[in-house]
Amino acid sequence: MDTVKMSTKTNIKEDQGKGRYKTFRPGSQKALNPWLILTIIFSLLMIAPFLWMVGLSLKDNQELMLGSDAVFHFPYTLENYVNIFHNSLVFQWFINSVIVSLFMTLGVLTLSSLAGYAFARLDFPLKNVIFVVVLMGLAVPEQAVIIARHQIFSLLHLHNTYAGLILPGLSAPFGVFLMTQFFKAIPKEIDEAAIMDNASKFKIFFKVLLPLTIPAQATLAILTFLTSWNDYFWPMISATDKSMYTITVGIASSQTNFAQTEGLGYLSSQAIFSAIPIILVYIFFQRHIVTAVAGGAVKQ
Numbered sequence: 001m002d003t004v005k006m007s008t009k010t011n012i013k014e015d016q017g018k019g020r021y022k023t024f025r026p027g028s029q030k031a032l033n034p035w036l037i038l039t040i041i042f043s044l045l046m047i048a049p050f051l052w053m054v055g056l057s058l059k060d061n062q063e064l065m066l067g068s069d070a071v072f073h074f075p076y077t078l079e080n081y082v083n084i085f086h087n088s089l090v091f092q093w094f095i096n097s098v099i100v101s102l103f104m105t106l107g108v109l110t111l112s113s114l115a116g117y118a119f120a121r122l123d124f125p126l127k128n129v130i131f132v133v134v135l136m137g138l139a140v141p142e143q144a145v146i147i148a149r150h151q152i153f154s155l156l157h158l159h160n161t162y163a164g165l166i167l168p169g170l171s172a173p174f175g176v177f178l179m180t181q182f183f184k185a186i187p188k189e190i191d192e193a194a195i196m197d198n199a200s201k202f203k204i205f206f207k208v209l210l211p212l213t214i215p216a217q218a219t220l221a222i223l224t225f226l227t228s229w230n231d232y233f234w235p236m237i238s239a240t241d242k243s244m245y246t247i248t249v250g251i252a253s254s255q256t257n258f259a260q261t262e263g264l265g266y267l268s269s270q271a272i273f274s275a276i277p278i279i280l281v282y283i284f285f286q287r288h289i290v291t292a293v294a295g296g297a298v299k300q
Contacts (some may be wrong), residue, residue: 057081057269064264080269090270092243093250098277099162100235100246101228104169108224109217112172116179116213117205121191131180137173142233150237160241169228175220182216183209222285229278247274 055071056064057080063070084090118124119131149168158164186209194204235246245253251270 053268053271056265057272059265061263061265080266081273083266084269084273089242090247090250090273093245093247094274096162096165096244097229097247097274100165100169101225101277103162104166104228105221105224107166107170108172108175109221111170112175112179112220113210113213113217115176116181116183117209119176119180120183121188121209134173134176137171138177146234146237149234153238159238160244164238165235165244165246168234169224169231172220172224175224178216178220179213182213186212218285222281225281226278 052071058076058078059070060077060079115134119127153159153164158167190208190212191204194208199208230248231246232248232252235249236252239245239249242250242253247270251267251274254267254270
């Protein structure tokens with residue numbers, strides 16, 4: 001009997017010990033983490049407006065005039081999206097946004113990389129003071145300089161031009177700060193090894209250091225592209241000709257009263273159409289943001 005009891009106790013202890021390392025299956029009760037439930041709820045709340053806009057874009061404008069609950073009823077139609085392809089002005093707005101966003105992104109990447117390398121690797125007078133002045137640009141809102149900028153661009157005849165839409169976005173203090181921190185995180189032994197191979201500073205920058213900052217460049221490119229694509233304030237002021245509108249300004253100008261039901265389906269289809277590049281950019285490059293943040297958290 002004693003032997004049986006001892007073996008039973010031993011089995012119970014082993015079972016308890018094994019229980020510590022049990023993997024809970026999704027069907028088990030303990031797998032229902034309250035944080036997971038909250039995450040799902042908040043995710044649904046955030047995606048609900050977008051889904052509602054998709055529903056509006058698939059409905060006939062005459063149906064929407066009968067009530068907002070028409071979104072939940074069949075039939076659905078792609079007529080609003082077909083009308084977009086028949087409107088050349090919408091495509092012009094789309095092309096304008098693509099041109100402005102791409103050139104602004106390339107410009108910010110180029111200038112931020114060069115400035116970041118200079119602040120991280122080169123020694124020159126008042127380097128720290130200049131770096132602080134650059135960072136102070138983060139604290140200056142765009143509205144504070146809009147009047148002076150408008151007057152300068154008027155004197156230079158840059159309004160209603162691509163240059164007038166792109167140049168203000170090239171001032172990117174955050175990009176300079178981000179690239180500076182990434183260049184500082186790269187060990188200087190890499191530079192010394194390249195110097196021993198008779199590499200010039202330009203070769204060290206372009207061939208050695210710049211490829212190592214690809215995660216930071218990808219992150220900066222995504223953030224710059226999204227900011228440029230969604231920008232409304234300056235394009236609204238600088239572009240007065242309809243053919244120079246960006247997609248955000250064009251959609252806003254296509255209907256003066258957003259509370260009107262008439263034309264809401266077509267307006268929603270334009271908004272969905274304008275969001276496609278942003279969604280694609282984020283889907284394909286979101287992993288670089290995680291890599292950049294993780295890389296920036298590691299100190300050398």
